[in-house]
Amino acid sequence: MANNTVDASRRVTVAMSGGVDSSVAAYLLVRDGFDCVGATMKLFYNDDIGIPRDHACCSLDDIEDAKTVCSRLGIPHFVYNFSDRFRECVIDRFIDAYEHGSTPNPCIDCNRYLKFDTLHRRARETECAYVATGHYARVGFDARTGRWTLSRPADRKKDQTYVLYSLTQDQLAHTKFPLGDLTKDEVREIALREGFINAKKHDSQDICFVTDGDYANFIEAQTGKKYPPGDFVDGDGHVLGRHNGIIRYTVGQRRGLGLSFPQPMYVSAVNVGDNTVTLSPESGLYSRTLWANDVNLISVAEITAPMRVYAKIRYQHAAAPATVTPEDGGVIRVDFDEPQRAITAGQAVVMYDIETNETVIGGGTIINSQT
Numbered sequence: 001m002a003n004n005t006v007d008a009s010r011r012v013t014v015a016m017s018g019g020v021d022s023s024v025a026a027y028l029l030v031r032d033g034f035d036c037v038g039a040t041m042k043l044f045y046n047d048d049i050g051i052p053r054d055h056a057c058c059s060l061d062d063i064e065d066a067k068t069v070c071s072r073l074g075i076p077h078f079v080y081n082f083s084d085r086f087r088e089c090v091i092d093r094f095i096d097a098y099e100h101g102s103t104p105n106p107c108i109d110c111n112r113y114l115k116f117d118t119l120h121r122r123a124r125e126t127e128c129a130y131v132a133t134g135h136y137a138r139v140g141f142d143a144r145t146g147r148w149t150l151s152r153p154a155d156r157k158k159d160q161t162y163v164l165y166s167l168t169q170d171q172l173a174h175t176k177f178p179l180g181d182l183t184k185d186e187v188r189e190i191a192l193r194e195g196f197i198n199a200k201k202h203d204s205q206d207i208c209f210v211t212d213g214d215y216a217n218f219i220e221a222q223t224g225k226k227y228p229p230g231d232f233v234d235g236d237g238h239v240l241g242r243h244n245g246i247i248r249y250t251v252g253q254r255r256g257l258g259l260s261f262p263q264p265m266y267v268s269a270v271n272v273g274d275n276t277v278t279l280s281p282e283s284g285l286y287s288r289t290l291w292a293n294d295v296n297l298i299s300v301a302e303i304t305a306p307m308r309v310y311a312k313i314r315y316q317h318a319a320a321p322a323t324v325t326p327e328d329g330g331v332i333r334v335d336f337d338e339p340q341r342a343i344t345a346g347q348a349v350v351m352y353d354i355e356t357n358e359t360v361i362g363g364g365t366i367i368n369s370q371t
Helices: 020-031 062-074 082-098 106-127 171-173 184-193 215-223
Strands: 012-015 035-042 079-081 129-131 139-141 148-150 229-231 239-243 264-273 276-280 286-297 307-312 320-326 333-343 348-353 360-368
Touching: 012 020, 012 106, 020 062, 020 129, 020 184, 035 062, 035 106, 062 079, 082 106, 082 215, 082 229, 106 129, 106 171, 148 171, 148 360, 239 276, 286 348, 307 333
Parallel strands: 012 035, 012 129, 035 079, 229 276
Antiparallel strands: 139 148, 229 239, 264 276, 286 333, 286 360, 307 320, 307 348, 320 333, 348 360
């Protein structure tokens, strides 16, 4: 009689978005002998957030693409409805941040609360030892420290470690990133060779639930509120004109101000307390120091003294040399060697090792900055 016993340590839930990256991730795991289950997360219903049915992730086309790839690979495919969790942990947090003058990164929250929390728990319930995704990153284990690590991928242009800094030690121990050693071109070549339906599918560029990029209209539609106009002011508090509601502005913004000046002017601060937006020349955007809270550490268990790091202040920012120092209440202070442009509250600061700029030390949410 055949032995039908399944080795639970080889069972993997693969997050399948319908895109080429997650499809190739699933293929590589099946090729390497893992027992895979494809899982597409239903994060929202398009009608509920006012976008066409065929736009963004969670569309029927994406689900069908994922199902088709799973069928080709001979693995089961399930759709998990996580829309309530996504509303609470991503959309509501996104709106709250803008209402408080911050600029959030919802991809970080989606990874933190959905892919590597809710989906991980569902994987355990279905007796899967791992969750795998199509992220470009690497998981390792440092025998010297006894800690799991998160490092940059082979394809530095596709590096997604910035949006993964919140992973815990337990999550990293049960996560696989099969694309970590591949370039995007190599991934597409595999998909074409295997005849995947999505081999030439374009990557998603927008925030999935705000497909037209108009965050303010999305927030007003979701909340039913109209955010009152206020004053544009300069650094000395002089009134320069009127703005159209603080949710429409973020640090570093130049376009859409509706004002004309002899020199280019940029948003340098959003002030919720008095409903003002501060404008300055580009020179006023540079800061050397920031503070962050809600810190998660990966390669080290704690920071007890000043530590030299490379630090990134946004996804597309080139990590810059800095010193991180612990402060009271779980806050960290990051002092850059050189001033950085448009450090923005609500974004993440993510730190990498100073020797190679490859391994994530940890990160946190920026709360303020100063020159």
